[in-house]
Amino acid sequence: MDRLGESAFLVQVGEFSGPLDLLLTLIRDEQIDIYDIPVARIAEQFLIRIKTLGLDDAADYLEMAARLIRIKAQMLLPRREGEEGWDDPRAELVRRLLEYQQVREVVDVLDRLSEDRRGKFARGYMPQQFTSPAPAAAPLALSLPELFAAVDRVLRLAKKPTIHDVVPRALDVEGAIAIVRDILALRQSCRWRDLVSSGSQPWEILSVLLALLEMAKRGEVKLRQDRAFTEVEINGEPASEAA
Amino acid sequence: MSPLAKLLEAALFASSAPISRESLAALDSDVTDDEVAGALTELRTQYDESGHGVELIETGGGWQILTRAEFTDAIERAQLASRPARLSAAALETLAIIAYRQPIGRAEVEEIRGVNCGAILKSLHERALIEVTGRAEGMGRPLMYGTTPAFLEQLAIRHLDELPRADELAVALRPAAEA
Amino acid sequence: MSPLAKLLEAALFASSAPISRESLAALDSDVTDDEVAGALTELRTQYDESGHGVELIETGGGWQILTRAEFTDAIERAQLASRPARLSAAALETLAIIAYRQPIGRAEVEEIRGVNCGAILKSLHERALIEVTGRAEGMGRPLMYGTTPAFLEQLAIRHLDELPRADELAVALRPAAEA
Numbered sequence: 001m002d003r004l005g006e007s008a009f010l011v012q013v014g015e016f017s018g019p020l021d022l023l024l025t026l027i028r029d030e031q032i033d034i035y036d037i038p039v040a041r042i043a044e045q046f047l048i049r050i051k052t053l054g055l056d057d058a059a060d061y062l063e064m065a066a067r068l069i070r071i072k073a074q075m076l077l078p079r080r081e082g083e084e085g086w087d088d089p090r091a092e093l094v095r096r097l098l099e100y101q102q103v104r105e106v107v108d109v110l111d112r113l114s115e116d117r118r119g120k121f122a123r124g125y126m127p128q129q130f131t132s133p134a135p136a137a138a139p140l141a142l143s144l145p146e147l148f149a150a151v152d153r154v155l156r157l158a159k160k161p162t163i164h165d166v167v168p169r170a171l172d173v174e175g176a177i178a179i180v181r182d183i184l185a186l187r188q189s190c191r192w193r194d195l196v197s198s199g200s201q202p203w204e205i206l207s208v209l210l211a212l213l214e215m216a217k218r219g220e221v222k223l224r225q226d227r228a229f230t231e232v233e234i235n236g237e238p239a240s241e242a243a
Numbered sequence: 244m245s246p247l248a249k250l251l252e253a254a255l256f257a258s259s260a261p262i263s264r265e266s267l268a269a270l271d272s273d274v275t276d277d278e279v280a281g282a283l284t285e286l287r288t289q290y291d292e293s294g295h296g297v298e299l300i301e302t303g304g305g306w307q308i309l310t311r312a313e314f315t316d317a318i319e320r321a322q323l324a325s326r327p328a329r330l331s332a333a334a335l336e337t338l339a340i341i342a343y344r345q346p347i348g349r350a351e352v353e354e355i356r357g358v359n360c361g362a363i364l365k366s367l368h369e370r371a372l373i374e375v376t377g378r379a380e381g382m383g384r385p386l387m388y389g390t391t392p393a394f395l396e397q398l399a400i401r402h403l404d405e406l407p408r409a410d411e412l413a414v415a416l417r418p419a420a421e422a
Numbered sequence: 423m424s425p426l427a428k429l430l431e432a433a434l435f436a437s438s439a440p441i442s443r444e445s446l447a448a449l450d451s452d453v454t455d456d457e458v459a460g461a462l463t464e465l466r467t468q469y470d471e472s473g474h475g476v477e478l479i480e481t482g483g484g485w486q487i488l489t490r491a492e493f494t495d496a497i498e499r500a501q502l503a504s505r506p507a508r509l510s511a512a513a514l515e516t517l518a519i520i521a522y523r524q525p526i527g528r529a530e531v532e533e534i535r536g537v538n539c540g541a542i543l544k545s546l547h548e549r550a551l552i553e554v555t556g557r558a559e560g561m562g563r564p565l566m567y568g569t570t571p572a573f574l575e576q577l578a579i580r581h582l583d584e585l586p587r588a589d590e591l592a593v594a595l596r597p598a599a600e601a
Contacts, residue, residue, distance in 0.1 A: 017332040018358035060358040099355055105412045106339035107332065113398035114335075118326045119312035120298075120399070121436030123259045125486055140507050140549060142514075142576040144585075145374035145391075150514035151522065151591050152368075154534065202560065244473045253475030253493035254500070256435075270500040293472065294423045296432030314432035321449045324436040377579075378586050386586050 015053060019064035020100040022049060027097070034097055037090055039075055043068035067093070171203055176211035184221065184236035192232045244289060247274055247282040252308075255286075261305030261396060303395035304402075337363045338372060338394065343409060346376050346387035364388065372397060423468060426453060426461040431487070440484035516542045517551060521573070522588050525555045525566035543567065551576070 016022040026045050027034055047065055055061045074089035088094075176195075183190050195208045212234060215221045222235045244252070250270055255262060268279045283306060287299040290308075297308050310318065318324050330338070337360055340352050353360050367373045368388075376389040395401065423431070433449055434441060447458045462485065466478040469487075476487050489497065509517065516539055519531050532539050546552045555568040574580065 017336055018356055020357040021332075064357060096355075096357070100357070102409070102412050103336055103339050103355060106343060106406070107335045109407060110335050110339055110342075110398060111330075113400060114330060116312070117397060117399040118329065119315045120309035121315065121318065121324045121326075121432070122307060122309055123256060124324050124436045124438035125434075125440070140509070140576065142509060142551075144377060144577050144579070146509075146514060147518055147521065147577065148375045148586070148591060150511070150518040151588060153511070154515050154518055155588065155591070244475075249473060249475035249490075250493050250496060251475070253489040254497045256476045256487065257489045257497055266500060270496050289472070293468070294428060296423075296428035296430070297435050308435070310432040310436050311428075314429050317429060317449050318433050318436050321433065321445060323433050323441060323445065323449075324438065375586070375591070378584065384586070386591070 016055075019046075019061045020097065021104075022046065022055075022061070023064065024097060024101060024104070034101075035094060037094070039068060039072045039090060043072050171207045171210060173207050173210045173214060176204075176207040177215060180208070180211055180215060180221070180234070184234070189233055189235040191234065195234070245282055245285060247271065247278060248285045248289070251279070251282050252286055255299070255306060255308045258307075261303050261307040263305040267306065300399055301401050302399045303392045307396075309399075333358075333363050334367060337367060338390070341367075341373055341388050342390050342394070342403060342406065345389040346379075347389075348379055348385035348387055350385060352388075424461055424464060426450065426457060427464045427468070430458070430461050430485075431465055434478070434485060434487045437486075440481055440486040442484040446485065512537075513542050513546060517546060517569075517573075520546075520552055520567050521569050521582065521585065524568035525558075526568075527558055527564035527566050529564060531567075
């Protein structure tokens with residue numbers, strides 16, 4: 001039932017759609033003039049409500065609670081008599097509440113319209129008839145939103161965000177040494193081509209090369225090339241078997 | 244019914260989405276826009292006056308045939324079709340803000356709603372009700388959202404200007420709010 | 423038209439599959455089979471005699487409303503003519519990867535998409551949306567692809583900078599992943 005996001009989309013989570021909704025409800029219930037909010041009282045009521053509704057761990061509600069308390073404190077600051085330029089600390093809150101009220105009014109309109117539309121069905125049965133591709137001459141329709149949606153799909157495919165960065169694969173010299181040993185255990189000598197197939201990845205080729213150099217250094221193999229650009233011959237050193 | 248009205252009816256029946264006026268006109272290269280408009284009126288009148296179970300409406304930049312609302316319950320009960328899920332208040336609030344303020348960034352939507360809107364924006368985007376229209380100039384160059392034709396279809400309206408104008412709303416914003 | 427014929431019309435229109443006689447009868451518990459048969463005849467006659475663009479047909483699966491055959495050519499032609507070519511989802515994804523990762527080789531595109539992209543790269547190239555920008559260093563010196571000025575023109579942007587960064591899009595479009 002509670003699928004994140006989807007559930008918030010279809011069913012309202014909790015009684016209120018946000019702290020402004022709750023605040024507006026309190027103001028309506030208390031029959032308060034929105035331009036002259038008794039902040040101390042409303043702040044107290046707000047805190048009580050978010051506790052009883054179990055919303056007191058929701059960041060958005062807590063932020064509003066903090067804001068109300070701040071305004072309450074500012075209201076308590078002494079005002080100089082006859083001061084003209086006094087900024088009502090509630091002004092910003094009032095502006096936001098009015099703006100939100102306007103949004104709710106639009107919501108009522110949208111809700112009514114979409115309810116009307118929901119009550120009507122579009123054509124359901126679609127015989128497969130229009131399957132031919134668009135002619136090549138047709139102008140191309142490509143829009144930013146389409147591209148962004150494609151980026152979104154690609155990101156969705158990539159489970160981890162950085163998974164497709166090209167990370168040089170660590171060389172596996174030990175593994176390559178083991179492979180060379182296995183091959184030399186079967187036959188006395190082998191060639192470069194036997195160790196590296198045409199489909200080898202660069203890291204595999206490098207690993208084999210380093211393995212051979214390392215083994216030559218240890219005296220485990222002897223590398224021989226008759227002429228430049230000819231095949232390298234790899235011979236196992238009998239002595240190494242004792243080592 | 245005129246031949247053109249019959250042709251339009253066939254095309255509209257064959258589509259589950261609205262068809263634009265231009266596409267309807269393209270059905271017959273010999274007809275004028277006025278003739279298409281006339282045939283649409285003829286078809287609408289036919290549906291209304293002969294008492295059909297469907298009606299012709301103009302929506303989201305096109306024309307569409309829909310069933311009449313009075314039959315919805317019976318059709319749904321018989322499980323022949325089902326209504327889409329209703330939008331939550333949170334989704335409608337977000338859509339309302341985007342519809343009236345587009346192009347608008349996420350931060351501004353959240354400022355107006357007073358809540359985090361990430362999950363809602365995602366759902367609305369997945370349902371193609373909103374789209375990313377580009378990015379703003381300035382700080383951080385935030386992504387901007389706008390509504391789509393599917394949004395108009397969702398409301399069965401032709402155009403955004405069918406929604407009440409901001410100054411027609413009962414609670415008009417005071418000029419100070421335009422900062 | 424009788425109320426039952428209207429109801430049947432609405433149901434046949436809204437259903438995603440042909441409807442059997444039994445299901446049609448189930449739409450209204452008060453009606454008899456004979457009444458349903460009568461209403462179907464009424465609807466068929468209405469379509470045939472008032473000269474509609476659609477007709478009522480009984481097939482193996484049940485009853486359905488279909489576009490009259492004489493209009494299908496015109497509808498198909500018009501749809502083709504009015505429908506601008508759209509890139510497939512696969513082509514869009516490939517284009518998106520190239521736009522964001524250019525210069526990029528075919529192997530890397532294929533690794534990200536998990537499928538062979540040869541034909542898609544060819545068609546994007548033919549549409550002049552991508553071009554070969556050079557060769558990479560290293561094994562096999564693969565061809566590297568990038569987007570073209572025509573690509574920017576299609577999107578009505580001046581510069582690639584105007585595209586949001588991929589990680590920004592990830593956050594904007596999929597905020598649930600933040601959790």
